[in-house]
Amino acid sequence: MSLIELKALAGQRSCDECVLHPMCKPALVGIEDIERLSGAVLARRPMGKDAVLFRAGEPMRSVFVAQSGGFKTVAINEAGDEQVIGFYFPGELIGLEGLRDGRFSTDAVALESAQVCExxxxxxxxxxxxxxxxQRQMMKALGEGMARHQDHLELLGRKQAQERLAMFLHGLCERQQRLGRDPSRLHLPMSRSDIGSYLSLVIETVSRGLxxxxxxxxxxVKGRQLEVLEPERLASIAHGEEGDGERCAGRR
Structure with missing residues (x-):
């Protein structure tokens, strides 16, 4: 069997950055495992901008990972107001919070055209x-999800809007680095309004801060593309200690 055929069986199409790659990648899974797991990862599902991946309250029967495109998770209160809870990028698992009680607690919405594996x-x-x-990879993914939730709580506790925004961008740098990508170049699939909702800031404050x-x-900043020119300065603003920050690209 050729490598191309093995990749097709495992559903692997340039998925090195995906958290599920130990399950799909032929280099890490033996032929007998591929035969056993060939039906586990469903074909990629194309999704358009604003398409809903899952809704709060639905039973959790699967987890998802974007192969391309970004997603946001949104909570809706009793008054119908939306609050962005998190953002997800290619290679990150979506929906793990449903493991708590077997149901999704948020809506997951595509920020742009996306391809998703289920x-x-x-x-x-x-x-x-x-x-x-x-198993270790899954535990790592769970731990990173918990850490992002804790970081979000810490971020919302910052009084200064500029610190919140800098901490948000700094966190994206670190996530880029963990995924093996250039931490100084960010693609922001979310709108300024989404960022404001996540940071509990009005959109005008986000725009002024950027x-x-x-x-x-x-x-x-050029549209949705953002380049970090001074990572140490960004880190110092994020931590409220100008001039003594850590290099964004160097933290792990």
Missing amino acids: VPLPALERVATQRLEF SKLQDEGVIS
Whole structure:
């Protein structure tokens, strides 16, 4: 069997950055495992901008990972107001919070055109029990999800809007680095309004904050593309200690 045929069986199409790659990648899974798991990862599902991946209250039967495109998770209160809870990028698992009680607690919405892989829970559990490496990868993904939630709470506790915005961008840098990508170049699929909702700031404050960071030479923004020009300065603003920050690209 050729490598191309093995990749087709495992559903692997340039998925090195995906958290599920120990389950799909032929280099890490033996032929007998591929034959056993070939039906586990469903074909990529194309999704348009604003398409809903899952809704709050739905039973959790699968987890998802974007192969391309970004997603946001949104909570809706009794008054019908939306609050962005998190953002997800290619290679990150979406929906793990449903493991708590078997139901999704938020809506997951595509921020742009996306391709999504779906893995049924029984397949996920089977592979986790059979392959220690995949089990470790899943534990890491759970830990990172918990850390992002804690970071969000810490971010909302900051009084200064500029600190919140800098901390948000700094966190995206670190996530880029963990995914093996250039931490100084960010693609922001979310709108300024989404960022404001996530940071509990009005959109005007977000726009002013980005403009201020750009005017000071900390970042460069062109539409949805953002480049961090001074990572140490961004880190110091994020931590409220100008001049003594850590290099964004160097933290792990």
